[in-house]
Amino acid sequence: MSQPAFQRDDYTEFCEGVRRLTGIDLAQYKRPQMERRIRSFADRRGIAGLPEYLVALSADRDALEGFLDRMTINVSQLWRNPEQWDRLGTTILPELARTGTIRAWSAGSSYGAEAYTLAAICRRVAPGYKVEIRGTDIDARMVARAREGRFSADDARTAPRAELERAFDRDGDGWRARPELRMMVRFAAGDLLRDPVSPGAYDLVLCRNVVIYFTEPVRDDLHRRLATALRPGGYLMVGSSERVSSPQAFGLATSHPFIYRKS
Ligand SMILES: C[S@@+](CC[C@H](N)C(=O)[O-])C[C@H]1O[C@@H](n2cnc3c(N)ncnc32)[C@H](O)[C@@H]1O
Structure with a gap:
């Protein structure tokens, strides 16, 4: 009303x-x-x-x-939108692994499901490579939860069972990321709309299901800044129902639906 x-x-x-x-x-x-x-x-x-x-x-x-x-709506899930993770695991991550260390940023990481899913897939498709995943969220309580790496059975409802069991241990009714996964991720509180970004710092930036709450100019400016945080040849992945409104203006080319490559 x-x-x-x-x-x-x-x-x-x-x-x-x-x-x-x-x-x-x-x-x-x-x-x-x-x-x-x-x-x-x-x-x-x-x-x-x-x-x-x-x-x-x-x-x-x-x-x-x-x-x-x-x-700040914190809804998240392990392997959320499995088709996005399939694309990342089959083409993007193997390509990034060839260049050495993979440095990734889960921007708006909530309680860490996205960052740990990425860590699990990196271990499978790029074993032995150095992977550093940073998760940031405006909500300090979510950041504290993310550091624990604990997820409910409901969080894991779309996770492929074999992949889940390879990377997570049973934890009561739910799951906990194995220590080797927890070593790959770091979480910090941060405001995507205010904190400066380091140019060229990342090979991969995930920013999914965050901009839906922002006005269009704020969303576009955030996408521009996330593009700045990528090194040339790096990738930005947005939510499966989201898009970057003028990718060329930010030096991005559409690589797959919801995935952009920095030129
Ligand atoms: C719906 S969750 C998405 C979590 C995860 N990316 C996913 O797709 O499952 C949105 C997250 O964005 C965070 N968020 C909202 N505004 C933010 C801001 N200005 N800076 C950083 N994080 C923000 C919220 O706290 C929330 O945890």
Whole structure:
């Protein structure tokens, strides 16, 4: 339901307040979804309006962390979109392995499912090669979880069983990445919209299911910066329903659907 006109600016002020408190700029995210979620959280907590919600968040660190947790949607899965991993495993990774060390970045890594899936596939298709995978996410709690490398049975629902068993140990009802996988990945908190990128630092950048929440100009600028982080000949993989809107402008050529090669 749309908000009455007199409430429109309280959203902008709320975003500015959250930016002052946390450095996270909610105004960069698509307003309709974000605003609906924020208003419904406030509502469920019995808080009358956004100015009051901002006061409550300013006074209570736990409430603020809980709020941020809910804002950044962390859904992920091992071997999410298996067709993407097939493409990576059959063509891209073997090609990258021929050049020596594979340096990869899981940008918006959530609790690490994407980074560990990549690590598992690298061990299979490029055994003996040095692989360094960095995962970053704005949500520090997800980063802490990612470092543990633990996944539920549901997280593994689309994982090929043989590959899963080769790289993960049983952990109660779920799975834990083997130590050799955990040595290949490093996780850190980071804001993709604000942190500087190191030009040419990576052979492979994965940024999947992150930009769906961003406005189009913010999304395009992020894709441009991710392209900068690739060395010539490196690859960017986006989500299976996503695309880079003007790849040539960022020095990228479409290599496969959802995969771009830096020229
Ligand atoms: C839906 S998950 C995607 C996880 C994984 N890439 C995948 O495809 O399964 C989106 C992640 O993006 C993170 N995120 C959102 N905004 C971000 C930002 N500005 N900087 C870094 N991470 C961000 C969220 O915290 C969340 O964990």
